[in-house]
Structure formats: structure tokens, C-alpha cells
Amino acid sequence: MFRGDARTLHSGEGNQFLTATVGETSVLVLDDEPHARQRRVLLPPLKGERMRAFFHAMQSVTLETVRTWPPGKPLRVLEPFQDITLKVMLQVVLGLTSPAELALFAGKVQRVLALGRGRYGLILVKLLPLALLQRTRWLPFYQRMHELDELLLACIEQFRRQPRGERRESILADLLAASHEDGQPLMNSEIRDALVTLIFAGHDTTSIALSWALEQIAPRPDVVGRITDELRQATGGEPPSADQLNQLPYLDAAIRESLRLRTIMPFVVRMTKAPFVAGGREYPPGVVLCPCIHLLHRREDLYPEPEKFLPERFLERRFAAHEWIPFGGGNRMCLGMAFALYEMKTVLSALFAAVRLARPAGRRSVPVRRGLALAPHDGVQMVADRRPDRS
Ligand code: HEM
Numbered sequence: 001m002f003r004g005d006a007r008t009l010h011s012g013e014g015n016q017f018l019t020a021t022v023g024e025t026s027v028l029v030l031d032d033e034p035h036a037r038q039r040r041v042l043l044p045p046l047k048g049e050r051m052r053a054f055f056h057a058m059q060s061v062t063l064e065t066v067r068t069w070p071p072g073k074p075l076r077v078l079e080p081f082q083d084i085t086l087k088v089m090l091q092v093v094l095g096l097t098s099p100a101e102l103a104l105f106a107g108k109v110q111r112v113l114a115l116g117r118g119r120y121g122l123i124l125v126k127l128l129p130l131a132l133l134q135r136t137r138w139l140p141f142y143q144r145m146h147e148l149d150e151l152l153l154a155c156i157e158q159f160r161r162q163p164r165g166e167r168r169e170s171i172l173a174d175l176l177a178a179s180h181e182d183g184q185p186l187m188n189s190e191i192r193d194a195l196v197t198l199i200f201a202g203h204d205t206t207s208i209a210l211s212w213a214l215e216q217i218a219p220r221p222d223v224v225g226r227i228t229d230e231l232r233q234a235t236g237g238e239p240p241s242a243d244q245l246n247q248l249p250y251l252d253a254a255i256r257e258s259l260r261l262r263t264i265m266p267f268v269v270r271m272t273k274a275p276f277v278a279g280g281r282e283y284p285p286g287v288v289l290c291p292c293i294h295l296l297h298r299r300e301d302l303y304p305e306p307e308k309f310l311p312e313r314f315l316e317r318r319f320a321a322h323e324w325i326p327f328g329g330g331n332r333m334c335l336g337m338a339f340a341l342y343e344m345k346t347v348l349s350a351l352f353a354a355v356r357l358a359r360p361a362g363r364r365s366v367p368v369r370r371g372l373a374l375a376p377h378d379g380v381q382m383v384a385d386r387r388p389d390r391s
Pocket residue numbers: 011027028039046197198201202203205206209264265267268269326327328329330331332333334335336337339340
């Protein structure tokens with residue numbers, strides 16, 4: 001399916017209910033050439049090589065947050081992770097650094113998300129036509145989105161007025177400097193849609209993935225031991241520098257194994273626009289195909305003892321693009337894959353260097369729906385203690 005012709009397999013069509021949030025020019029809701037056009041402008045700022053520019057924001061926000069954790073007391077990690085990933089996303093996307101500005105934008109995003117997270121929120125947005133949503137400003141969803149839009153548009157306008165060299169380094173600055181293949185610069189509404197798409201697609205997913213990763217790693221002394229040994233060898237136990245991040249292959253493997261075993265997005269969706277053959281079966285136009293990420297990641301022929309958390313799998317073997325698919329694939333492959341993997345590694349390496357984590361006995365997290373993702377029902381409870389060798 002991921003190798004299939006993009007004109008035969010649509011995805012944006014099935015995401016129309018997201019239009020009220022991400023806008024009509026978001027990659028998420030488009031197909032064919034309009035989709036490829038928006039994707040081309042978003043690819044360069046999110047390329048793997050760009051990640052180093054985001055390292056400092058990711059690590060410093062993590063260390064600041066961890067300093068506020070009460071030693072020895074149980075806490076849910078999902079919310080602090082959400083706070084970290086949202087602040088990072090706002091710094092990276094808009095170049096915000098002042099605590100007051102960050103708090104203002106973060107508050108507006110959270111107000112919208114609070115509605116979208118429950119089942120009710122998604123149904124509301126799905127059932128009400130966009131035109132109605134826009135006319136009925138009293139609807140809390142539209143009101144909150146409108147407040148966020150005003151802030152974002154003011155930010156875009158402010159950047160536009162500044163000379164290029166004076167703009168804060170950010171994805172917004174990249175988008176203002178970019179143009180489409182025909183030489184057309186991006187309009188404010190396109191930039192707004194791209195920013196909202198990145199903020200919304202990028203931070204909640206990664207915070208859930210981080211919570212699941214701790215849920216898997218923390219109760220396993222052998223895995224924690226290997227992660228901390230690796231850190232000690234690479235950095236003497238300090239939070240790593242951007243260069244040292246490459247010297248942590250076991251942590252990388254543990255992150256990939258966690259993304260295999262704990263599903264964030266349960267499936268990906270494509271709608272056939274022409275007859276399409278998959279697995280020896282022909283599907284007529286109009287069929288919705290949903291390859292299940294959860295089931296693929298439990299295939300015994302690919303992952304022996306699939307229910308076991310074994311990071312070594314990812315050191316012993318390189319899995320093909322259709323065998324490990326937490327980020328989907330093909331022409332709709334998650335645009336933030338490099339970003340999410342880099343952020344998870346940066347956050348977790350800082351965390352394991354700063355604190356010792358334990359899971360209160362008898363805890364088990366089960367997946368529940370949170371917006372489009374599957375999150376741990378209890379936010380994953382942990383007890384964090386300062387490392388004895390650190391102040
Ligand atoms: C662990 C974290 C994340 C997971 C598990 C995840 C997962 C996914 C999945 C399954 C898809 C659909 C792919 C398909 O249909 O084949 C997707 C699409 C997308 N993701 Fe992510 N994602 C994550 C983080 C991010 C981040 C950090 C960003 C932005 C910086 C992001 C931006 C996007 C965008 C823009 C799309 C739409 C791509 C398109 O339709 O062309 N995601 N993601």
C-alpha cells in the first residue's frame with residue numbers, strides 16, 4: 001500500500017473532519033498534487049540534518065521540567081511530557097523563547113486540545129459542517145481556535161515585516177523564505193495551516209510516545225542498566241551534547257522497540273480511488289483500507305516473542321519501511337518522524353542522566369483513546385529521585 005500510486009490511494013479525503021482545526025491547505029487534508037505541493041515546502045525544515053538546531057530547546061526544557069519534580073513522590077509523566085513537547089514545538093515552530101509568550105501560546109493550544117481530546121470534541125467537529133462552525137462563534141471550539149489563529153496571524157505578520165536576517169530562527173522563518181515550485185510565496189493562510197498542523201500533529205503524539213517509553217523501560221532493571229551504562233560511557237553520566245547523542249545506540253533501540261510495542265496511532269487510512277490490488281485481492285474504488293500498525297508490530301515472523309520488550313531486536317536487524325510503521329509510510333509518511341525520534345532521544349537521555357526513575361509497584365497502564373491517539377489511561381505513574389552522584 002505504501003508503494004501504491006498516490007492518485008489511487010487517498011488519505012486527505014478521510015481526514016476532512018480535521019479541516020476545522022488544521023485548515024483547508026494542511027497536508028493532512030489534501031490529496032494528489034495539492035498535497036505534494038504543501039508537503040514539498042514542509043520537508044526541508046523537518047529534515048534529519050536540521051534536528052541539531054532544535055537540540056538545545058529540547059534538552060533545556062526537559063531539564064527545567066525535571067527540576068520541578070518532587071523527589072520520591074509519585075507523579076504522572078504524561079502531563080509534564082506534554083508540557084515539554086508543546087514548549088519545544090512552540091520554540092521550534094515560532095522561535096518563541098520568552099516564558100510569558102510561551103505560556104500565552106501554550107495556553108491557547110491547550111484550550112483547543114482540551115476539546116479535541118474527548119470523544120465528544122471529535123464528534124462535534126466531525127458532524128458540524130465547517131461553514132456552520134465558522135458562523136456560530138459561540139461554539140467553544142471555534143472560539144478557542146479563533147483566539148489561537150489571531151495570535152498566529154499576528155506572529156506571521158510581525159515576522160513578515162522584519163528583514164529576513166532579523167527573524168528568529170524557526171520553521172515560521174523558513175516558511176516565509178520558501179516558495180512553491182512555480183515561484184509563488186506562501187500566503188498567510190497557508191502558513192497558518194502549516195503551523196497549526198505541526199503544532200497539533202507533533203506534540204501530543206510525542207508526549208504519549210515518551211510516556212509509553214518510560215512505562216516500558218522503567219520497570220526493567222536490565223534495560224535501565226544498559227541505558228545508564230551507555231550514557232556513562234558516552235558522557236560520564238552527564239546529559240549528552242548534540243554530538244554525543246549519536247553514541248547512544250541502545251537508547252535508540254529502546255525507543256524504537258517501545259514504538260513497536262505500544263501503539264500511538266492504531267492504523268493508517270487510505271481510500272481507493274481506482275481498483276487496487278493488495279495481498280492478492282482486488283479492491284474496487286471507494287474502499288477504505290486501514291492497515292493495522294498494532295497487528296503488524298506483533299507478527300511473530302518479524303518479531304519473535306512479539307509481546308516481549310526486547311530493544312536488542314533493533315540492534316541486531318534493520319527493519320524495512322513496511323515492517324516497522326509507527327509513522328505510517330509512502331507519500332504520507334509522518335513528516336515529523338525524524339523530529340519525534342530525535343526529541344524522544346534528547347528528552348530521555350537528559351532524563352536518565354538527571355534522575356533515577358521507578359514505577360510504583362503493581363501499576364499497569366492500559367491504552368485509552370485520546371484524540372486520534374492511544375494514550376496510557378493513568379498518564380504513567382513514576383517516582384523520580386535525583387541521581388545520588390548529582391546535585
Ligand atoms: C511519536 C510521535 C509521532 C507518531 C507516532 C506519529 C505518527 C504519524 C502517523 C501514523 C501518520 C500517518 C502516516 C500515514 O498515513 O502513512 C502521521 C502523519 C503526520 N505527522 Fe506524525 N507522528 C508523530 C510525531 C509527529 C511530529 C513531531 C510531527 C511534526 C513535527 C508530525 C507531523 C505529521 C504530519 C504533518 C503528518 C501528515 C503527513 C501527510 O499526510 O503527508 N508527526 N504521523
